[in-house]
Amino acid sequence: MVRRMVHSLSMLVLAAGVAWPVAAQDKFIVVASTTSTQDSGLFGHILPIFKARTGIEVRVVAQGTGQALATARKGDADVVFVHDKVAEAKFVEEGFGIDRREVMYNDFVIVGPKADPAKAAGKDAIGALKRIETARQPFASRGDKSGTHAAELRYWKAADIDPQAGKGTWYRETGSGMGPTLNTASAMNAYAFTDRGTWLSFKNRGDLTILVEGDTKLFNQYGVMLVNPAKHPHLKKELAQQFVDWLTGPEGQFAIAAYKIEGQQLFFPNYAESKKTSQAESGHKL
Numbered sequence: 001m002v003r004r005m006v007h008s009l010s011m012l013v014l015a016a017g018v019a020w021p022v023a024a025q026d027k028f029i030v031v032a033s034t035t036s037t038q039d040s041g042l043f044g045h046i047l048p049i050f051k052a053r054t055g056i057e058v059r060v061v062a063q064g065t066g067q068a069l070a071t072a073r074k075g076d077a078d079v080v081f082v083h084d085k086v087a088e089a090k091f092v093e094e095g096f097g098i099d100r101r102e103v104m105y106n107d108f109v110i111v112g113p114k115a116d117p118a119k120a121a122g123k124d125a126i127g128a129l130k131r132i133e134t135a136r137q138p139f140a141s142r143g144d145k146s147g148t149h150a151a152e153l154r155y156w157k158a159a160d161i162d163p164q165a166g167k168g169t170w171y172r173e174t175g176s177g178m179g180p181t182l183n184t185a186s187a188m189n190a191y192a193f194t195d196r197g198t199w200l201s202f203k204n205r206g207d208l209t210i211l212v213e214g215d216t217k218l219f220n221q222y223g224v225m226l227v228n229p230a231k232h233p234h235l236k237k238e239l240a241q242q243f244v245d246w247l248t249g250p251e252g253q254f255a256i257a258a259y260k261i262e263g264q265q266l267f268f269p270n271y272a273e274s275k276k277t278s279q280a281e282s283g284h285k286l
Contacts (some may be wrong), residue, residue, distance in 0.1 A: 005122060009155070024096075027056055028239075029079060029243060030079075031078065031081055032068035032069070032081070033082060034068060035064065035178050037081060038265075039062075040200075041261070041266075043060055054242055062177075064146025064148075064177065066087065067089075067145065072097070075232030079227065083220055083223070085223065087147070096227060102221055103224050104253075104271075105219060105220055106267050107201050111182075113209075118135040123212065125217055129156060138170055138189070139190055139191045140181050140182075140184045140188060141193070143173025170246060178198040179198065182194060182198070186206035191211075197266040201261055228243065252269075253271060
């Protein structure tokens with residue numbers, strides 16, 4: 001809404017014959033992204049590099065993936081950078097997104113109390129959830145329709161468990177981002193499902209530790225795309241394209257790989273790899 005009001009005001013000023021400096025008016029874009037890219041510190045690392053290279057400021061709206069896509073549908077963002085491939089595909093099919101590219105990946109983990117009363121530890125995510133439900137051990141869920149929440153629900157479904165049956169008893173929904181949800185889990189000494197990047201940057205761990213990791217099902221892919229200017233003509237397509245191109249280009253991919261906490265890499269760039277796979281599947285020569 002604010003974005004559209006600013007655009008309308010700009011049009012009135014231009015109609016009156018007043019020209020604003022391009023640098024002041026246009027050298028920023030809005031990126032609707034997931035809380036994990038913000039909470040992990042990734043944006044704090046890569047965005048200053050991008051601005052130094054291009055002069056373009058990136059203003060981040062950090063929300064769960066579902067909310068980020070809703071923000072973009074309204075035309076209140078130029079770029080979407082999220083991690084729910086199913087929801088992203090639907091966004092593109094509906095005509096709201098264009099030029100979707102895979103950017104990077106990490107993985108999900110299940111954290112919980114070191115004593116592990118549900119005996120959930122191991123590499124089997126589905127088995128861990130079954131043991132947590134059987135033991136009725138407290139589990140803190142984001143419950144916010146984010147990419148992480150959507151993934152968590154897919155794993156509960158694969159385990160043939162409806163966690164809503166335990167809502168208000170052992171299953172607690174916070175309705176908030178990953179950081180606040182981990183704070184709740186720490187205070188309750190509860191289990192939780194989180195992306196590794198946010199976990200590594202999270203400091204208030206209390207008695208929590210990673211209990212389940214290494215399951216190939218826990219792969220977590222991130223994608224970026226332009227919001228379709230055909231739907232919202234006021235969007236800054238050229239500046240947004242520069243950001244997408246930089247993020248998936250050599251400098252952006254290197255910047256992502258270089259971001260570490262205590263020597264541990266949080267995200268792994270894979271645009272080039274995904275592009276090769278896509279070309280091979282399409283029958284193109286590499």
